[in-house]
Amino acid sequence: MLIQRLSDAFGAAAYPGDQAIVYDGGAAHLECCATRQAFSGKCWQDLDLEFLMKHHAALRFFTPEGYRYYLPAYMRASIEHYDRSDLLPSLIIWSLIPPSIASPEMERFYECVNMFTSTQAEMVCLFLRFMLRFHGDDFSDGSIELALKGYWERFCAAEDLH
Secondary structure, eight states: OHHHHHHHHHTTOOOOOGGGSBSOOSTTOHHHHHHHHHHTTOOGGGOOHHHHHHTGGGGGTBOHHHHHHHHHHHHHHHHHTGGGOTTHHHHHHHHTSOOSSSSHHHHHHHHHHTTSOHHHHHHHHHHHHHHHHHHGGGOTTOHHHHHHHHTGGGGSOTTTTO
């Protein structure tokens, strides 16, 4: 049911275009170049766990449009294959925590999250609640709670995830 809701929420998201996947298209930024090359032309629904694990750091290099488009692939892999997803859930969750002080990182965070529709933002909240409910013991650093309380909780209804 959660996977179907994820597909419904993000299914119509527009592909950002090959040139708008990463924030730095210049050849000098090797990680951005590698990320753009790996993700160009790829539909988020087609990305499997192995691909996402190989490109686990990509979340840091996406443009806001790229982040919104590819985040559901990472969430889906973390839900479906949690026991094999290694660092993916943690990387997702840390990317969903708003920075605590005004900074370029805070500006980037809000550029990314403001791209989400209300349905997509609700799905992010549901993902976080799912992780807390079923895998919360694996996140003793409080990162899930930081993400929820810091921004995402407002998008979930109290009865969601039942």
